[in-house]
Every structure is written in C-alpha cells, then in structure tokens.
Amino acid sequence: MAKDVIQTGWLLLLLLCAGLPGAVIAQESKDPTVSISSAHAVFGQQCELCHEPLRGVNERLCIRCHAGPLHTTTQAVTPPCGSCHTEHQGNARLALISNDRCVGCHADVRLKAGTQPTFARTITDFTKDHPQFALSLGNGKNTRRLRLDDPGARQSDRTALIFPHERHLRADLKGPKGIVQLTCKDCHVPERDGKAMAPIDYETHCQQCHPLGFDPQFPDRVVPHGDVLYLHSYLVMTFSEKPPAPQPTPQPMGRVTRPLPSVAPITVSPSVAQRVAAAERYLYSVTCTKCHLVEATQRPLPRIVEPGIPRVWFPHAQFAHRPHRMLECAACHEGVRESKKAADVLLPGIQMCQPCHRAVRRDGVVPVQGGAPADCVTCHLYHNKAEDVEWNGPFSIQQLVGGGGTSVTPSTTQP
Ligand code: HEC
Numbered sequence: 001m002a003k004d005v006i007q008t009g010w011l012l013l014l015l016l017c018a019g020l021p022g023a024v025i026a027q028e029s030k031d032p033t034v035s036i037s038s039a040h041a042v043f044g045q046q047c048e049l050c051h052e053p054l055r056g057v058n059e060r061l062c063i064r065c066h067a068g069p070l071h072t073t074t075q076a077v078t079p080p081c082g083s084c085h086t087e088h089q090g091n092a093r094l095a096l097i098s099n100d101r102c103v104g105c106h107a108d109v110r111l112k113a114g115t116q117p118t119f120a121r122t123i124t125d126f127t128k129d130h131p132q133f134a135l136s137l138g139n140g141k142n143t144r145r146l147r148l149d150d151p152g153a154r155q156s157d158r159t160a161l162i163f164p165h166e167r168h169l170r171a172d173l174k175g176p177k178g179i180v181q182l183t184c185k186d187c188h189v190p191e192r193d194g195k196a197m198a199p200i201d202y203e204t205h206c207q208q209c210h211p212l213g214f215d216p217q218f219p220d221r222v223v224p225h226g227d228v229l230y231l232h233s234y235l236v237m238t239f240s241e242k243p244p245a246p247q248p249t250p251q252p253m254g255r256v257t258r259p260l261p262s263v264a265p266i267t268v269s270p271s272v273a274q275r276v277a278a279a280e281r282y283l284y285s286v287t288c289t290k291c292h293l294v295e296a297t298q299r300p301l302p303r304i305v306e307p308g309i310p311r312v313w314f315p316h317a318q319f320a321h322r323p324h325r326m327l328e329c330a331a332c333h334e335g336v337r338e339s340k341k342a343a344d345v346l347l348p349g350i351q352m353c354q355p356c357h358r359a360v361r362r363d364g365v366v367p368v369q370g371g372a373p374a375d376c377v378t379c380h381l382y383h384n385k386a387e388d389v390e391w392n393g394p395f396s397i398q399q400l401v402g403g404g405g406t407s408v409t410p411s412t413t414q415p
C-alpha cells in the first residue's frame with residue numbers, strides 16, 4: 001500500500017517533470033514526496049549533491065562519496081551505478097539488487113580482449129548450473145583453483161600442523177582430569193561477527209592436555225610455546241637458577257615472539273649448556289614434533305614450520321555461520337569424526353546448500369517464499385572492497401546537512 005502511494009507519487013513527479021532537465025528540478029522543487037533512501041536521507045534535500053546543473057544525475061558525484069569499485073579488472077563492460085542502485089524509491093531499494101543484474105553478465109561472461117577466463121563461463125541459477133565450489137590454493141599469481149570434486153581436492157588442506165580430528169572426538173579421550181568428550185566448540189568458537197570461526201590457539205585449545213614439559217627435574221614446569229629463541233633463553237635461565245625460581249606467569253592470549261634481549265648472548269657454564277642441549281633435543285624430536293614439522297637443518301636452533309592454518313576457504317564468496325546455527329556442525333562438515341589427518345578438507349560442497357538455498361517466488365525483486373535466498377548477492381559481493389580505499393571525503397558536516405545558508409561548494413581538489 002505505502003509502496004503504491006510512493007510509486008504513484010513518483011510517477012506523477014516524473015510526468016510533471018518530463019522534459020525538464022534534472023538540474024531545473026533539482027534546484028526548484030524540493031518535494032518531500034521524493035522518497036530518498038535512508039542511507040542518503042541525511043543530505044536528501046541537497047539535491048545538487050547528486051544532480052548536476054543542466055546535466056541531471058552524474059555518476060561522478062556518487063564517486064565523490066564512495067568509489068563503488070568493480071569486482072574484477074577483466075570485465076568487458078562497466079555498468080553504470082544506476083543500473084543496480086535505484087534512488088528515490090524509499091528505504092529498501094538502493095541496495096536491493098535484482099538477480100538479473102548479475103545473471104545478465106554471468107549467463108555468458110565476456111572478458112576484456114586479451115584476458116583469460118578464471119571462472120565458469122555460464123552461471124544463471126544457484127540450483128541449476130552453479131559450479132561446484134573450488135579451493136584457491138597458493139597465493140597471488142600462483143593461485144591454483146581446485147574444485148571440491150576434483151581428484152586430490154579433499155586432501156589439499158595445506159596446514160603444516162599435525163592434527164587428527166578423529167582421535168580428539170572419541171568418547172574415551174583422556175583429559176588431565178579423566179575421560180572427556182570434546183565437542184566442536186571446545187576448539188571452534190565463532191568470531192564476534194558470527195561469520196568465521198576464531199583462530200585455533202595452542203594455549204587455549206591444546207595446552208591443558210599437551211603441556212610442554214622438558215626435564216624430569218622440573219616436573220611442574222613447561223617451556224613457553226612459540227618462538228624457539230625465546231624457548232632457548234628460557235631454558236638457559238631455568239638451568240642456571242638454583243633453586244628453581246617460580247614459574248613465570250603463563251603468557252596470556254598472545255605469546256612472546258621476541259627473545260629477552262639480555263639473555264640471548266649469555267655465556268653459560270658447560271653443565272648448563274649440556275642440560276639445555278639435552279632438553280632441546282628432547283623437545284625438538286618428541287614434544288614439538290607431535291604437532292609440528294620441525295626442520296632441524298637450521299643451526300643452532302631448528303625451525304618450526306609455520307602451521308599456516310587456513311582462515312578463509314572460499315575467498316570469492318561470503319559465508320556466515322550465524323544463520324546456520326540450527327544445524328549440527330557435521331551436517332556441513334561431513335566426515336570430521338573420521339578424519340585422521342589435518343590434510344583432509346572437511347568443507348561442504350554445493351550439494352549441501354542447495355536443499356535450502358533454492359529459487360524463490362518473487363514479488364518484483366522481493367523474495368516472498370520458497371526457501372533460504374538463492375540470489376547471487378546472498379553469497380557474493382559485487383564491489384571489490386580491497387579497492388575501496390578513499391575514506392577521507394571532500395565534505396564538511398554543514399555542506400551535507402545544509403541549513404544556515406551555507407552554500408554547497410565541495411572542494412574540487414579531490415579526484
Ligand atoms: C543521493 C543522490 C540523490 C539526491 C540527494 C537526490 N537525487 Fe534525485 N535522483 C537521483 C538518482 C540516482 C536519480 C535517477 C533515478 C534512478 O535512480 O533510477 C534521480 C532522479 C531524480 C528525478 C527524475 C528525473 C531524473 O533526473 O532522472 C527527479 C525529479 C529527482 N531526482 C529530484 C530530486 C530532488 C528534487 C532532489 C532534492 C530534494 C533530489 N532528487 C535529490 C539521486 C539523487
């Protein structure tokens with residue numbers, strides 16, 4: 001109803017104004033029925049911020065406030081902002097993008113001359129012809145795309161950490177205080193924005209069951225986890241002490257990544273040096289190697305191969321765990337209970353999303369029923385946010401909100 005009224009008003013306005021240049025309109029009629037979106041409402045009466053005298057709406061004016069960068073450098077055509085973003089249609093419309101806008105290009109993607117395709121040529125519907133999800137392995141120019149159903153894809157988790165899910169999810173796992181049944185949330189808790197899971201952290205998730213003891217004479221002590229030089233300094237200090245000093249307070253969240261400056265060049269007695277060496281031999285051949293690849297070639301101290309646990313698996317899509325919290329984790333992460341090595345990729349393929357995310361009946365662009373949304377923009381962005389860098393706009397507060405007789409003369413020094 002309200003929408004109809006607005007649309008009728010809008011049509012009337014259009015009819016009234018037909019033939020007049022946008023500029024005249026913009027300057028003469030400050031009609032409140034022109035229903036500006038809420039995102040722009042703060043300067044909705046400053047028509048000249050979007051309407052250029054004598055030329056109507058000009059995209060260059062939009063770009064003074066936000067770049068709206070393209071999503072790929074290879075696209076053959078650059079559609080105007082207005083082909084996707086509609087103004088004067090009330091609140092919802094500015095950013096409600098019809099699926100056709102995406103499919104218009106993706107039904108038959110056209111690339112700039114001389115560029116090679118990286119992605120599927122034809123995608124018109126998530127449930128019909130959308131390709132299987134792919135992993136992006138490696139980085140920069142050397143990125144290799146491997147679909148989840150390609151051979152080898154399910155064993156391509158490149159983390160250097162050693163970790164069997166299977167052993168840890170057994171019902172008879174030994175914890176420090178007896179048998180425990182771990183669940184996913186003992187190690188994976190969502191980030192505060194509800195999207196990805198927070199990173200794994202040794203101190204929080206492993207230490208209680210895998211403490212880093214190093215010498216029977218110091219049964220209650222553990223070496224600090226992390227930097228090998230810092231660990232070395234710690235051992236030198238510990239073995240030089242008599243009697244043993246109290247355990248330093250455990251590192252809170254972060255760990256010390258730099259050695260204590262005064263300790264590294266210390267000269268120690270041969271007996272201390274020997275005990276340090278023995279402790280390190282044990283740590284680097286038994287303790288650390290339980291979870292890490294250790295390269296002993298680096299003298300005098302070995303190198304722990306950076307675990308590099310992947311954070312983002314599908315860089316070309318957006319995903320959020322929050323709207324899926326009604327599902328059990330293993331509904332999407334199938335096979336996790338049987339997974340014996342970290343190399344296993346436990347991510348869901350497209351067939352796990354399609355039962356819910358499927359075509360819906362529409363009222364115009366508004367989905368009304370059928371399932372979870374299957375519009376391209378549910379899972380994808382259009383703009384490449386990495387290119388959206390200019391956050392220092394050209395305006396003063398007064399220029400935007402108007403009033404006080406201030407004329408709007410934005411500086412022309414901005415690009
Ligand atoms: C945030 C930018 C913005 C502001 C501010 C704005 N407009 Fe617009 N206006 C547009 C865009 C964009 C269009 C093109 C229609 C569309 O979005 O499809 C338009 C179209 C129009 C049209 C239809 C004719 C044409 O030029 O296409 C009229 C009339 C109009 N605006 C009047 C106004 C008036 C009056 C004001 C000030 C009260 C105003 N506008 C403020 C963005 C703006």
Ligand code: HEC
Binds near residue numbers: 061081
């Ligand atoms: C004077 C500055 C200014 C101008 C000019 C301007 N915008 Fe905006 N726009 C904003 C601000 C501020 C917001 C709200 C904050 C945000 O989401 O970035 C916004 C939000 C938006 C959004 C997101 C809306 C949403 O609901 O998420 C779109 C899309 C948009 N503008 C498109 C345009 C287009 C297209 C034009 C040109 C016709 C334009 N803007 C002109 C300042 C401007």
Ligand code: HEC
Binds near residue numbers: 068084102
């Ligand atoms: C092919 C359709 C399309 C075109 C053309 C397009 N946009 Fe968008 N825009 C989107 C979609 C989809 C979103 C929401 C998802 C996203 O942010 O990528 C969006 C979001 C935005 C937003 C809000 C989010 C943000 O990044 O702050 C702004 C502002 C915006 N667009 C401005 C522009 C401007 C300015 C232009 C013209 C230079 C433009 N857009 C051209 C599809 C488009």
Ligand code: HEC
Binds near residue numbers: 097
């Ligand atoms: C003007 C044509 C055009 C429009 C409109 C368009 N795309 Fe694209 N898109 C391309 C091209 C070209 C590529 C790169 C294909 C390649 O390199 O093989 C691409 C790549 C992509 C990719 C994969 C790469 C990446 O950047 O993540 C996704 C996802 C995507 N588009 C989603 C969308 C969505 C969602 C929309 C609608 C909001 C949309 N596209 C609108 C032309 C377009």
Ligand code: HEC
Binds near residue numbers: 159182186200333336
């Ligand atoms: C004792 C801690 C622990 C528990 C409990 C645990 N995980 Fe993990 N999980 C990890 C670690 C460490 C990694 C990183 C190593 C890797 O990439 O396999 C990981 C990685 C993952 C990954 C991404 C890596 C991939 O290969 O797909 C998924 C998905 C995952 N876990 C799901 C689960 C689910 C679902 C549960 C519960 C059924 C669970 N995990 C329980 C420690 C745990």
Ligand code: HEC
Binds near residue numbers: 174187202210
């Ligand atoms: C509740 C206790 C508990 C937690 C928490 C725990 N583990 Fe374990 N883990 C065990 C037990 C018990 C075993 C089997 C005995 C053993 O090998 O030490 C084991 C075995 C392992 C093994 C296999 C060693 C082998 O010989 O194959 C690795 C690797 C491992 N854990 C890594 C981790 C990592 C990494 C974390 C933290 C993300 C972690 N564990 C958290 C109890 C735990």
Ligand code: HEC
Binds near residue numbers: 201202227
């Ligand atoms: C029970 C498994 C486990 C054992 C045993 C273990 N680590 Fe780790 N280590 C992890 C996990 C999990 C990570 C990744 C998460 C983190 O940084 O806490 C990690 C990360 C690291 C990193 C990388 C830190 C960074 O900031 O990227 C270093 C270095 C490291 N460990 C050294 C060691 C050393 C030295 C030992 C032996 C004294 C050791 N670890 C023993 C599980 C273990």
Ligand code: HEC
Binds near residue numbers: 375
């Ligand atoms: C329910 C979520 C979802 C919906 C809806 C969806 N996609 Fe995707 N799409 C994904 C995921 C996840 C990937 C894998 C991302 C990656 O490779 O990093 C993907 C990959 C892609 C790619 C890369 C293709 C390739 O060759 O690997 C393109 C292009 C794309 N989608 C376009 C679209 C278009 C166009 C639509 C609408 C018709 C759409 N998507 C709808 C989730 C979705």
Ligand code: HEC
Binds near residue numbers: 321333
């Ligand atoms: C609707 C399907 C779905 C459900 C349910 C689900 N996940 Fe995921 N999960 C995904 C997808 C898709 C990704 C890949 C996102 C990305 O990185 O691009 C992912 C990524 C992950 C990752 C690795 C990347 C990261 O965010 O650290 C972990 C760990 C993970 N999920 C754990 C869980 C746990 C624990 C649960 C249950 C609380 C769960 N997931 C429930 C679909 C799901």
Ligand code: HEC
Binds near residue numbers: 324327349373
């Ligand atoms: C059991 C049904 C179900 C399954 C299976 C499912 N989803 Fe969803 N998804 C939903 C619902 C419900 C919403 C919320 C819809 C809404 O808010 O309108 C949602 C929302 C989303 C969103 C929007 C997140 C946001 O930021 O609000 C994305 C992206 C998404 N799903 C991706 C996926 C992917 C990828 C898969 C497969 C790995 C998947 N979903 C599997 C039901 C499902």
